[in-house]
Amino acid sequence: MTLKPWREIAIPHEDVLKGTFQQAEFAADITRVQARTATAEYQDPALFFRRTFITEGMSLLLDSVVRRLNGQGGDPVIQLQTAFGGGKTHTMLAVLHLSAGEAPARDLEGIPAILDKAGVQDLPMATVVVLDGNQLAPNQPRKVEGHEIRTLWGELAWQLGKAEGYALIAESDRAGTSPGKDVLADLIRKYAPCVILVDELVAYIRQFEPGKTLAGGTYDSNLSFIQALTEALKAVPNALMLASLPESEREAGSDRGVAALKTLEHYFGRVQAIWKPVGTEEAFEIVRRRLFAEIRDRSAADEVCRAFADLYVQHGGDLPSETQEGQYLARMQSAYPIHPEYFERLYKDWSSLPSFQRTRGVLKLMAKVIHRLWQDGNQDLLLMPGSTPLYDATVRAEMLNYLPPGWDPVLERDVDGDRSEPVDIEQREPKFGSIQACRRTARSIFLGSAPTSVNQMTQGLETERILLGCLQPGQAPYVYRDALSRLETRLTYLNKGNGRWWLDVRPNLRREMEDRKRRFKDDEDVIPAIRETLQRVIGGGPLDATHIFTPSIDIPDDWALRLVVLPPRATHARTGGSQAISAALALLRNRGEQPRQKQNRLVFLAAETDQLGHLMDTMRTLLAWKSIVIDVRDNRITLDNLQAKQAEQNGNQVQEAAYRLVKETYRWLLTPFQQAQAGGGVGEIEWESLPLNPAAQNMTKEIEGVLQDNELVISEWAPIHLNRLLKAWFWKNAEPDCSAADLWQKSCNYLYFPRLRKSTVVQNAIAAGAASRDFFGLAYGKEAGEYRGFTFGKNTTPMMDSLLLVEPDHAAAYQAQLDAVQAAAISATPPGTTLPTPGTPGVGPSQTPPVSATPASKPKHFYATVELDPVKASLQFSNIVNEVVELFTAAPGTRVRIKVDIDVLSNTGFEDGTVRAAKENTKTLKFDSSEFE
Incomplete structure (x- = not known):
């Protein structure tokens, strides 16, 4: 079954689709609703409840409100104390719309079930009072219908009963002193059922300076009023108050705000019921209802979630443990089309920022994300951290708004955008570009690391959580792991430590490394580093000697078989021009200024044209990391322990990459050869170019294997091949024999001869063919047309020094003559006389061997002296x-x-x-x- 992307299943609200939403629309303003100037989604009770997910906490709170307004119990004072943006004001709006009676309670989505549970048929229309600490000014009385309202209690009385109600506490309002609890109880009882909604109370009270009187009273009188009000509400069974307080001292603001918060918590604590309306899991549904109008195909959505769950089980070792639990599927279905990991990062990490208002902040951000992705035709199956369109200026500005200065260049260079490093990597490497692996990985890291403190002990995200933010069905985790490794070597602001990854506004050591890379010159630094790496990779080499980037004058012209590694700029490609062949030809023809004689003793290794740039850059990187490690060791620069360790680790990683890249780059074996022409002579020099397997563990064995498998170097030679060579080049022009040493020497000189590993290859081939009369005869000299030490068709251990190879027909004729001489000698010799063996010196077909002839002795002692050049x-x-x-x-x-x-x-x-x-x-x-x- 083909899985459908989120955009084909989940349809956003029209304002999200069109991008016409305003930031203020996400901020529920209870005063604007009371003044009937709010947007429809907050002003219209039916629409408000259609877009409101009634959480478990809100349901219990509304149940208490219903019971209280009907005089059936319930809590008189409810304190809403949650984190900034946790849904306090939204909960108050739910109570306002439920109590005000502008729409029948039975028509409000989710409310009938609450009424049924409370056993209430309908609600009485209640008077709703809104005391908004951000709206009211302590030293600026509000003038309305000829009255000047100064204090919170004056505002309470006016909203309850207009002029009649205000008259009950007018004197206290003018004096700025709190009315007693009995006066407040009478006032509330007269206009009950009623609901008093107090929002941002701390923000109001912290404006009073202790000991100073304002129009709104004093610091103490306001606290006394709150204490009296909470006590008065207990006496009126169908009246209640909801008050919101900040959850933390940080949100309370100044020292006076903190002091006010602690005092209010004490007063409310005597009579309150505390409700925390929004849990993280419930926030999934809140956000979805506000952003998405409908889930068009629930079964298709569930199919997508099940595919993710199956993927997580399949790759359990690569992902966080919670993904292996059955309830994770339920979380994905609840959060669809937003991945639960997205909510985790926003609600846990970003909500820790002082200015990020939990649900409200998530709504603002996600609305912009969804709008951009919808416009771009995004085809992701779920909205994931890796989907975040940080290339979009609006989305980027929204996120940067919550972060300290310095993050913009981090995003532009290391995370997203046309000129970012992840985009550059993806353009160069299709396996990443096909799924935007680098961008998705960088976005996931940013979302999980940007809000954290630099001093946080668990800074950053684990690899498995990064994968969770990127991986989709049909994709493999290793691609994202590879992308992480590639980003680690390229990004300036990416850090790694203790198994975690994070981005930071401070450049990592990579910036220092990049600066140092520019110091190193190709000829003086980079090429010598490549030579050193090649020496380690090739080791002793597969042949007699290996010459890496060696000038022609320093490559001896002798019998040894040599591997010549061409300089980096002499590259080779399968198609197109080859600078390597031109360079190799120059080395082949000359040794310094002298012609090279033994041309068939050189084999060449060349770099792949397309890989050279990568290798050169990697070598500069390696040199840069090594220089940092050395400077740290010698105290020329100071790094913390983590950075010093990272520098060493990075150097080791790049060193391993250099070994691999050398094998991937130096992958062309070039061997010269010439073809014999039918009319005589030989053709021009040609080149055999064969690729090495860069994945081979041992480069030396790989070179040796390719040379032998393709018979470019011959280590074992069959006698029949030796026979053919002799027939083609030596047994001609009435010369029935040739020197074995001459054959070996010519094979070293001429490119139309086979390239033999050593002289012993000829010697072994002769030994293998000596017992047969099909290939050649053997002798150790020739005088006056007669052979010394002649043998034909007999096993022997040949000595190469003076060995002659005799054409088989000629050897057969010569052997027949020897046999005839031997037979004649036997018939003419008296019994008991020892005859010399035919073929010994002085015994040939034309001679009758003397009776007393003694067999020639072989030399038994060799000595030689040679003077060596001290330098060589x-x-x-x-x-x-x-x-x-x-x-x-x-x-x-x-x-x-x-x-x-x-x-x-x-x-x-x-x-x-x-x-x-x-x-x-x-x-x-x-x-x-x-x-x-």
């Missing part, structure tokens, strides 16, 4: 071991000794430090002898 001695000695020493160490029964002679002559004499170091080092390295003279 390490590389030269390595080549000597590979190409000479290994020939002997591989043969059984051979003992090899290597001696090193060092002869140093100085014209000026050696310094004491040099003499001392030389003696200590030669002793440590266990030299047999070392002397100075």
Whole structure:
């Protein structure tokens, strides 16, 4: 079943859709309602109750009001004490409309059930008095119908009975002294049933200075009036008072406000019933009723909620524990189309801000959010923290209005908008852009971290709660986790610590890192860092030697097989021009200013064109983090412990990313080759370009595997392939034999020959084919047309030094001649005489071997001396071991000794430090002898 987005199910009210709502419309003003100047949603009783969700607390309060007005009990004094924006005034309006009788109670949605529960058929029309502390002025009497009303008790009397009622307390009003409780009881009883609504009482009383008399009386007289009024109401069974008080001292304002609050709480505490009308869960329905006209398809809405619940069960390990409870589905259905997490963030986090008025603030914000998303055709299944359109100037201004200065650049750079970092990442990486993963993640973090204090111990959101604010059915959590990781490396104001993420107006270490990145130069800093990383990734390399960004003069022209890593700017792409091939060709043709002879001993590794920029930037980032860590360690900069730890962690993370990126970037193996042409000669140099698998764990093994699998480097060679090469290039022009060493050397020189790993590959191929007469014959020299040490079709261990490979037909003919000579010699030799083996020196097809001939002995001792360049001695000695020493160490029964002679002559004499170091080092390295003279 295809799930429907919220916009196809939940229809907002017309004023929300059109954006014609006004901020003041969300602020219930009881005085305007009494004066009949409020908007229809507050002024019209029927409309008011259609848009009002009667919470459990409000239902109990209205039940008490109904009973009280009918003289059936109920509370005489009710104190509404909730947090700023918690619904106090809205509750008073409900009592006003219920009591005033402008519409039949049975026509007010939700009220009949309350009447039935109280056993009341109908309500008497009550006189409603509104005492609004924000409307009345303590030192500015109100003139009405020829009377000057000064005090709260004067206002009470006038609203109850006009001039007649006012006359009962006129003297007290003029004197500014509180009437007694009996006078107030008589006044209230005369005009009962009545309801007295007192709003913002603390705001009124805190304007009186102790010891100073105003038109409205004194500080003490007003407190005395409240005390007397609460006592008087107990004596009138069908009269009651609702008074709102701030929940906290912060909302009370000044010191006088706090003092007034504490005194009023004491007076009310003697007779009051305290009601807290709005709970967080009930606020879901309050907001929904005010913002949405209808839920068009309840079953479709439930289907969406069930899909979310199933998603949360499927990915339980990635999300908060409460999502695994069955009641979370009920919460989503209750809050639909707004996700419960949205309410959690607004009611718990944003309501902690001094100026954010809980339900009223949520209504104002969500109205603007819904209007913008509706206009933009938003297709989210639910309205979630990740849906918040912070790119919209109106929504952004609404949220910034509650925050301290400095948040605007945070939103513009790190959260949302055309020029923000999340948008840039999404444009570069489709897996994020397809679901706006980076923007949704950043919005969710902002919504959950912006209101918190910088000193808060649990600042920020856990990863699982961020995912809860973003993830929708059909999406995978890992995409948002990846987005978080990418944001961590890019955002300036994003912080992470103790498993939580938060945005802050203070730049994080990333700003310092970004500033430092600009210090590093490509040639002096970045390219050497890439070289170092490559050295760690490639290690010893798959071949005899590895040269990373090495000039041509420093790449030896010898028998060793070498991997040449081309400089970063010499990049390669599968399509389009390749700077790598041009650079490799220059290295292939010349060593410095001299032509390179052994061209078939070089294999090249090049960077991917599209990845190079990312690698260079990552290397600058790595260098920047390393410099910060070093400066912290050396006390050149001061960071707190968390920041210092973050710098080290970020450096380690970027280092790991650099290892990965090097493999992703240096992924092209380039090998040169030439094709033999049919008419003779060879073609131009061509290039085989093969990609490496960047996911391979070991880059060295990956290079070696690609080279071998594609036969670009041959480590094992079959005799038949050797035979074909010999036929094509050596056994021609009446030359029936060739030197094995010459074949090896030419394979190192010419690109149209196979690229052999070592000389032992030739040696092993010869050994494998020696027993067969299909491939070649073997000899160890040739004199006057006759072969020394000739064998054909016999197992042997060949020695490469002077070995000849003889064309098989010619070898067969030669072997036949030898066999004939041997047969003739046998027939002419007396019994008991030992004959030499055919093929030994001096024994050929044209000779009759002497009877006393002695078999030739093989050489048994080899020695050589070579002088090394002191600067290049390490590389030269390595080549000597590979190409000479290994020939002997591989043969059984051979003992090899290597001696090193060092002869140093100085014209000026050696310094004491040099003499001392030389003696200590030669002793440590266990030299047999070392002397100075």
